[in-house]
Amino acid sequence: MSKRRKNRHNRSKILDRRVGDRPGHLYVPAEAYEPRFFLISFSESSLEEMELESYELLLKKVRNAPEARHWVDIRGYGNLSLLEEITRDFGLHPLQMEDVINDYQRPKVEEFEGNRLFLISRMLRWSNDTHCLDDVQLSIFTGPNYVLTLQSDYEDCLDPLRERIRVGKGVIRTRPVMYLAYAILDVVLDYYFPVMSDIGSYTDKLEQLVLLEPNRQSLSEVLSLKSELIKLRRIVWPERDKLNELLRLDENVIPGNLRVYFRDAYDHVVQLIDLIDNQKEMTSSLVELYMSTVSNRMNEIMKVLTIISSIFIPLSFIVGLYGMNFAHENPETGRVYPLNMPELYQPYAYPILLFLMVALIGLQLFFFYRKGWFRSF
Structure with a gap:
């Protein structure tokens, strides 16, 4: 998908909500994928991972194992009645599910009843063909013994975390479910750094292009990159605010022994903001270099x-x-x-x-x- 078509697609997502609809009204976009259901149930000594054929089987698996910790992963929003069932069965607010479906929301955190959290993050990919960002919303709900993630795409960046759970690497299988929520956020943020590395390599190529062939095409590519960096900054700054809010939550929500991990994620976001600002300055310098050349x-x-x-x-x-x-x-x-x-x-x-x-x-x-x-x- 070209950059211009992609931006129109993103704007259409924002406009999917019909004017005058009551708050919390769910509306499924026509291009939404049919839902797929994935479940990872684990404890310190056991692990069960599967893709289930129906939502009823997934719900039964979760309810029949209250002693285990569950990662409920639902991908695709193409079934309105199913989304209403998820809202009811997991005790979600219709406004939260509306934010899930209208999936061009800023990263944020909301606390709701039962010391549970509703988190929104954005997973990023950099296309080396179109030289633009592709971002997908990841919605996360925490519960007493589960983490529920919902996303519109079938593919995501969380496979390294799934592999860590499979092999029992680290402490993830011995920690509470809030640590799993942190681990998901951390993997999403970790993928921002390869994106910044790709953008840095592309910036170096543009610098050579501007020096050797200063034409309208090279200037257009520089300005396009600057636009993508502005978009990236609009994504990362709310991530910083979200983690700052998480660190201020009560001990009952974020235990003290987990705060050090969220502070580490906060430091990563601050580092990302510095990298983005540096890249923005470089693109501004490229525009000046173009004019000078x-x-x-x-x-x-x-x-x-x-x-x-x-x-x-x-x-x-x-x-x-x-x-x-x-x-x-x-x-x-x-x-x-x-x-x-x-x-x-x-x-x-x-x-x-x-x-x-x-x-x-x-x-x-x-x-x-x-x-x-x-x-x-």
């Missing part, structure tokens, strides 16, 4: 044209002067006009004049060379 090339062109004009000015003067054809002697009467053109009828006058003009050109070129006007060519 174009101006320098124009100066070189004007210098060449000035030298050419300087060469032909005395030649034009000589040719124009002798082109007036004022005879020095009247051929009929033999009368001499002393102030008229001399040597107008001399033999070999034409080749002599051409030789003098060529010699004059040579003298001018030698003069320009001694002045150093050719050194920048």
